[in-house]
Amino acid sequence: MPYPVSKSLAERIEALYGRPRADLQAHAATTGHPTMLAALLAACSTVELAEKNIEFQRERLLHLVDPGRDIGPSTPGHLLDCSRRIAEAVVIRDTQAQHATAVLQSLHRAPAAAPVPAAATARAAHAR
Structure with a gap:
């Protein structure tokens, strides 16, 4: 499941830093x-x-x-445990995602530095 x-x-982190996640x-x-x-x-992560x-x-x-499964005396406890764990994981996912999204929204890629024209570089070297 995705x-x-x-x-x-x-994807947002990769876009911000301009590199694949593994490289980052x-x-x-x-x-x-x-x-x-x-x-x-x-x-x-x-x-x-x-x-x-x-x-x-x-x-x-x-x-x-599952309809074909017998329900034993411990089944309700297992059902509650699964439900609790799902709820905890949802809270963790949503909280972490909210904070990371807020940080990502506050950041932006800096524009690439403009290359210095060769003529300007040559003049600077000649002036020395």
Whole structure:
């Protein structure tokens, strides 16, 4: 199943930094200090993990309520546990996504530096 929220965040991060997520993760891992990029990638990973957990718990819940399955004395407890875990994962996903989106909205790509014309470079070198 695709994970739409984390996919959208990853695409926005890639667009902002102009590189694929894998490259950005490798770059973030090489810096020795916290960066905005590392924080955004961590938030994206947290959202992705929450979405995976939602899907896993959903599948577990569907298995527990399968019409062909016998309902035992522990089934209601398992149903409540799945429901609680889904609710927790949704809260985590939504909170992390909201914060990451707010940060992404506050950032923008800096325009690329205009190349210096060769004539200006030659004049500067000649003036020395």
